Amino acid sequence: MAAQLQLANIRNALIRLEETILFGMIERSQFRRNAAVYQPGLPGGGDHAESLLDYMLHECERSHAKVRRYTSPDEQPFFHDLPEPILPALTYIDNPLAPNTINLNNRIREDYIHRVIPLLCLPGDDKQYGSSAVNDVNLLQALSKRIHYGKFVAECKFQDTPDAFRAAIRACDATRIMALITNAHVEQEVLNRVANKTKIYTGELDQLPGMHCITPETACTIYRDWIIPLNKQVQVDYLLQRENQPGAPHNERRAP
Amino acid sequence: MAAQLQLANIRNALIRLEETILFGMIERSQFRRNAAVYQPGLPGGGDHAESLLDYMLHECERSHAKVRRYTSPDEQPFFHDLPEPILPALTYIDNPLAPNTINLNNRIREDYIHRVIPLLCLPGDDKQYGSSAVNDVNLLQALSKRIHYGKFVAECKFQDTPDAFRAAIRACDATRIMALITNAHVEQEVLNRVANKTKIYTGELDQLPGMHCITPETACTIYRDWIIPLNKQVQVDYLLQRENQPGAPHNERRAP
Numbered sequence: 417m418a419a420q421l422q423l424a425n426i427r428n429a430l431i432r433l434e435e436t437i438l439f440g441m442i443e444r445s446q447f448r449r450n451a452a453v454y455q456p457g458l459p460g461g462g463d464h465a466e467s468l469l470d471y472m473l474h475e476c477e478r479s480h481a482k483v484r485r486y487t488s489p490d491e492q493p494f495f496h497d498l499p500e501p502i503l504p505a506l507t508y509i510d511n512p513l514a515p516n517t518i519n520l521n522n523r524i525r526e527d528y529i530h531r532v533i534p535l536l537c538l539p540g541d542d543k544q545y546g547s548s549a550v551n552d553v554n555l556l557q558a559l560s561k562r563i564h565y566g567k568f569v570a571e572c573k574f575q576d577t578p579d580a581f582r583a584a585i586r587a588c589d590a591t592r593i594m595a596l597i598t599n600a601h602v603e604q605e606v607l608n609r610v611a612n613k614t615k616i617y618t619g620e621l622d623q624l625p626g627m628h629c630i631t632p633e634t635a636c637t638i639y640r641d642w643i644i645p646l647n648k649q650v651q652v653d654y655l656l657q658r659e660n661q662p663g664a665p666h667n668e669r670r671a672p
Numbered sequence: 673m674a675a676q677l678q679l680a681n682i683r684n685a686l687i688r689l690e691e692t693i694l695f696g697m698i699e700r701s702q703f704r705r706n707a708a709v710y711q712p713g714l715p716g717g718g719d720h721a722e723s724l725l726d727y728m729l730h731e732c733e734r735s736h737a738k739v740r741r742y743t744s745p746d747e748q749p750f751f752h753d754l755p756e757p758i759l760p761a762l763t764y765i766d767n768p769l770a771p772n773t774i775n776l777n778n779r780i781r782e783d784y785i786h787r788v789i790p791l792l793c794l795p796g797d798d799k800q801y802g803s804s805a806v807n808d809v810n811l812l813q814a815l816s817k818r819i820h821y822g823k824f825v826a827e828c829k830f831q832d833t834p835d836a837f838r839a840a841i842r843a844c845d846a847t848r849i850m851a852l853i854t855n856a857h858v859e860q861e862v863l864n865r866v867a868n869k870t871k872i873y874t875g876e877l878d879q880l881p882g883m884h885c886i887t888p889e890t891a892c893t894i895y896r897d898w899i900i901p902l903n904k905q906v907q908v909d910y911l912l913q914r915e916n917q918p919g920a921p922h923n924e925r926r927a928p
Contacts, residue, residue, distance in 0.1 A: 428880050432702070435877060439695040446688070458739075460760040468759075472735060479731035483714075483724065483802035503724075504716040506799065543762065546739040554810070609876075616872055620865075621691065624684050 426568050429490075433562045434610060437643075438617055438635060440555035441536055445630045448542040453552070454529045459545050469529070472549040473556065489513050492564050494521045494556070513567050514658045518650055521560055527646075528556055532638055538628050562643060566650030573597055574655060585659040590652050597651045603644055607636050682824050685746075687865070689818045693899075694869055694891060696811035697792055698877065701886045704798040709808070710785045715801050725785070728805040729812065745769050748820050750777040750812070769823050770914045774906055780816055783898060784808075788815075791890050818899060822906030829853055830911060841915040846908050853907045859900055863892050 452459040453468045466474065474495050477486075481498035485491050489511045573596070574581045584592040611632040618629040708715040709724045722730065730751050733742075737754035741747050745767045829852070830837045840848040867888035874885040 424881075428883070431880060432877065432883075435695070435873075436699065439691070443692065458759055464758070468739065472739065475735035476732075479728060479735075480802065480806065483728065483805065485802050485806075502720070503714055503801070545759070546736065546741050549739065550736065550741075613876055616876070617691075620869060620872070621688065624687060625680075627684070627688075 423572055426565070426572060429568075430562065430565060430606075431609070433558060433565070434613060436558040437555070437562060438610070438613055440551065440558050441630050441635065441638075442617060442621065444533075444548065444551040444555055445536045445628055447537060447544045447548045447551070448540040449533055449537045450541050450543075450545055450548045452541065453545050453548050454533075468545055468549045469525075469552050473525075473553050476553050476557075490561060490565065490568070492519045492521055492560055494525060494560070512571055514571070514654075516567065516654055516657045518564070518567060518653045518657065520563060520646060520650060520653075524560055524563060524646065525556060527642060528552075528559065531642060532559075535634050535638060536630060559643065563646045564650055566647040567654045569647070570597060570651035570654045571658075573651070574658065581655060582659060585655050588656060590656065593652045593655050594648065597648060597655075603640075606644065607640055610635050610639050679828055682821070682828060685824075686818065686821060686862075689814060689821070690866060690869060692814040693811070693818060694866070694873055696807065696814050697886050697891060697894070698873060700789075700804065700807040700811055701792045701884055703793060703800045703804045703807070704796040705789055705793040706797050706799075706801055706804045708797065709801050709804050710789075724801055724805045725781075725808050729781075729809050732809050732813075746817060746821065746824070748775045748777055748816055750781060750816070768827055770827070770910075772823065772910055772913045774820070774823060774909045774913065776819060776902060776906060776909075777816055780819060780902065781812060783902075784812055784815065787898060788894055791894060792886060794884050815899065819902045820906055822903040823910045825903070826853060826907035826910045827914075829907070830914065837911060838915060841911050844912060846912065849908045849911050850904065853904060853911075859896075862900065863896055866891050866895050 456465065456467050458464045458466075458468050458471065464471065477493050477495050477498055480486070481493065481500075482502045484501035484503045484506065486493045486498065487501060487505060487508075489508055577596075580596060581593070584596060614630060614632040614635040618631075621627055622629050712721060712723050714720040714722075714724050714727065720727065733749050733751050733754055736742070737749065737756075738758045740757035740759050740762065742749045742754065743757060743761060743764075745764055833852075836852060837849070840852060870886060870888040870891040874887075877883055878885050
């Protein structure tokens with residue numbers, strides 16, 4: 417089995433991403449919600465079509481596309497008009513994924529603005545628009561990667577018990593697929609770890625006067641009600657595409 | 673006294689930056705040294721004048737300049753051909769600093785490549801050039817901010833005992849100024865906190881198989897031998913400019 421499909425390796429990648437996500441949440445929560453960052457037109461800057469967040473995210477993706485970030489199977493861009501890489505292509509010989517078009521980034525960005533930011537940040541406007549948007553970009557990219565990692569998880573689960581999945585996939589039975597991929601025990605382990613890490617990572621900062629820190633409960637809420645469900649949605653979408661995409665049949669890999 | 677000059681506020685800003693720097697070190701240390709990132713010409717990409725790091729840093733600074741990052745008194749750019757802001761200017765009414773031209777970023781970048789990277793990363797090349805450079809940019813920007821915060825520290829110390837400083841400054845006695853700004857007890861407190869935080873922040877990750885993590889000793893070495901001395905250099909340079917710059921006399925502020 418390709419190294420990317422060993423469940424232990426996937427699990428380690430997801431655990432590593434928890435640090436990036438929690439560090440990102442802690443950084444963003446230092447600033448107010450700053451709604452002006454998310455409204456079309458730059459704050460005070462006249463008739464610019466994009467919001468400040470979109471402007472910064474777009475600029476960032478343009479430069480990262482040039483160094484081939486979005487050729488990696490574990491990266492999905494938010495924008496689709498990006499320049500070609502200026503670095504020579506890497507060959508991802510171990511890419512275990514079936515060809516797929518799953519990209520939930522529009523949904524992720526909308527939810528982030530309307531559901532996550534109100535949980536992370538105190539209400540109000542502190543004029544720190546640039547800092548807020550820079551932190552948003554970093555955090556959104558980490559969240560997108562974490563959520564889309566569901567593709568690797570799903571492929572791993574499929575190869576573990578292909579017959580059970582194949583029946584549900586061919587019937588397009590999303591409910592059954594969702595049941596097959598769900599492991600309540602593992603989800604609870606993630607939440608316990610996130611709560612514990614948040615407590616550890618904010619413990620020093622919490623003692624600073626005037627410091628707004630996320631709580632373990634907030635981090636768990638975001639994971640339980642948003643990151644985990646979207647990750648599972650990616651898994652279901654991926655599996656439905658995996659067997660039902662006539663134009664791109666997947667050359668099935670099995671465990672050796 | 674302006675809020676920015678209360679020693680407690682400066683101290684809190686520096687403590688907050690420790691998280692950003694330590695998180696950044698942890699992220700970068702996941703990848704190999706990847707010397708190709710720092711050599712002129714993009715890796716495998718032909719005759720590009722800039723290294724990949726410089727290319728990414730330059731692109732990042734261009735987009736951040738547009739959202740007025742470098743109009744803030746606590747930010748210094750690495751490049752000097754940046755575009756004008758597209759956001760309306762903020763007025764930093766509380767800026768307590770004397771006009772100054774202190775910018776150690778060229779030195780910071782050179783030392784980062786040749787002294788810090790070998791401490792953070794395992795030797796070798798894992799081809800993760802884009803990820804390495806993205807993490808370098810974030811970490812370099814945090815390090816630059818931390819080091820240049822010496823300007824605020826120096827102004828604060830000056831206003832505390834202006835007569836002692838003024839004599840040393842007018843004599844251009846850098847050694848005497850260095851002695852006046854040095855507080856070995858505070859430096860040891862910083863090192864103790866950095867060691868403790870690194871232990872906390874890497875404790876979870878350290879248990880993952882195959883994971884390379886920085887040690888508390890490494891983080892302390894970088895702070896003790898590099899960040900703190902450069903921060904003190906900024907303080908001395910700032911104080912020398914403060915009183916000796918005929919073109920830009922500083923309208924001295926005293927504590928009320």
